[in-house]
Amino acid sequence: MYEFIRGTITALNPASVVVETAGVGYFINISLNTYSKINGQKEASLFIHQVVREDAHILYGFAEQREREIFRNLISVNGVGANTAIMMLSSLNPDELSAAVTSGNADVLKAVKGIGAKTAQRIIIDLKDKFGKISETGQILISADNTSQKESLSALVMLGFAKKDAEKVVSKIIREDPDATVESVIKRALKRL
Template sequence: MIGRLSGQLVAKQPPWIVIDVHGVGYELETSMNTLVALPAVNESVSLFTHLTIRDDAHLLYGFGREHERALFRALIKVNGVGPKLALAILSGMDEDAFMRCVRDDDSKALTTLPGVGKKTAERLIIEMRDRFPEWEDGSNALLPLESTNGRASARNNLADAEAALVSLGYKLTEASKMLADIDPDQSTEALIKAALTQRMGG
């Protein structure tokens, strides 16, 4: 099991990144909360990881916080929740916000996340309530990640942000609408974060 990777960030194409570790490029999929905290391309980075092995692929997921990885691992144990939906949940809200939803039986807030319907939200609340002890003792400290400095053109950033939102489960028209009122003169990661924050009403 690959539990952590430290190396040079060589590519960011939300939600995918590539980390070069001693000449080997590892492709990882990350939540948007982790992605917006990453440094610029060609800078050093260290992420907690989770490896999923399928018959047709070995998939690696990266997390900026050990607590986030622990919640991801708890989520994929829930019936009907796979890695893609777990990442969508972690992209839409952080661990503390998710915990509050479960403890307050707030299924309405969970249904604002892409791919989470009423039945799934209710199942998450029921099943995750008993699984909190598995991960709530984990460290929630952020790894020393620097803010990104490099920016592409506003048009490319918008296109990349739109593609990332679609990959999270939003429809193309919905993703475009989410980005319509946001200042386009920002990095791709900042645009994604702003769109998700606006969607959550925060």
């Protein structure tokens, strides 16, 4: 299993990054929090989680070990897959997610697409003790980088939303707040879709 990948960023969007190292480009799925950390950089070092399936080898990358640890805890819960865990980490930063689980706030978890009442309760029951033990390493800050409406829409489509639905929501958010960052637009859209 891979521990980390360090190299040059050759392509980047809010849902994935391509990192070139030793002449090989690695396609890595990322959360919105990781995107915020590496956006604007030429090089990145990402902590990796590899999922091996019959039909694919999929890499998930994280800017911080803590986020990867939370991701691994989430996918250990029955009914939570890697894509759902990435969606959760894109909707909530690691601190918000930890706080929701340790305080037993199922409503915060249910606000994430794909998380129903039963799954939210299962996450809380399975991870409350584990999240209490994860050391606090500080708040992940979202960078204030202006990007286009097109990039937000592209990220939502890559996350599995219908383009038509995503376009309506993104357009409405941009009208409400024309100066919103791409991260902000995507987070709001994830709560509305």
